[in-house]
Amino acid sequence: MSKKAVHFLVFPLFVAGLFFSIPLKGQSINDAGLWTTFKLEAKVVKKLNASILQEFRFNENITELGAFFTEAGLEYKINKHFKVEANYRFTQRRKVENYYSYRHRFNFDLKYSKKIKPFELKYRIRFQDQYKDIGRSDDGGVVEYYLRNKLNLQWNLNKAYSPYVSLELFSPLNYPRYAVFDNIRAMAGMEYAFSKHHNLDLYYMIQKEVNVSRPETYFIIGVGYAYKL
Helix, strand or coil, X not given: CCHHHHHHHHHHHHHXXXXXXXXCCCCCEEEEEEEEEEEEEEXXXXXXXXXXXXXXXXXXXXXEEEEXXXXXXXXEECCCCEEEEEEEEEEEEECCCCCEEEEEEEEEEEEEEEEECCEEEEEEEEEEEXXXXXXXXXXXXXXXXXXXXXXXXXECCCCCEEEEEEEEEEEECCCCCCCCCCEEEEEEEEEEECCCCEEEEEEEEEEEECCCCCCEEEEXXXXXXXXXX
16 A cells, blocks of 8 residues: 555545534534543563553543543454454543442454554454443443444654554444444544653544534543553
């Protein structure tokens, strides 16, 4: 695949994501957020890595801890292009009644990457199921299924700096009568590798709900730090 083909494939999708993410006056609830992440990675055996991360998500114009979660997973490298990953996430999400709702999520990923110097094209398809408020509400324990497609284009400037753009679509599987997707994430960011062990990720993301009665749009600043053993 040529570099020109990469541009024609990725950038129209990213522009489309930004277009859908523009909030419509009077029809959308807007909010600003801050997401902070710490991730620890370690090699278990050859081609198999384990990770655990902690994330805090602030909303209400970065004045309230809206959610926080711990996630643990395993990633297996099939070959130079394909990887598979499985994760479990335990989330506590703040409700308007001023308590935190419990969520249990499992997700399974298939990842593909292709280097076209100086770019790297990445594609991830994720199947996830989530259970919330088991035993605490009338619909507690009812599973939510989603299929998530994410396309990422990363520009490897040098060994340290790697800017990127990405677009992700969320497709609900519980309600096939709905539209193909109900959530869009468009992101632009920069990864900075201090060394082979330390990595910093800074990004700006627009997340918008679509095809719902009262869509919410979030404008998010993200800061992530990863340490590889």
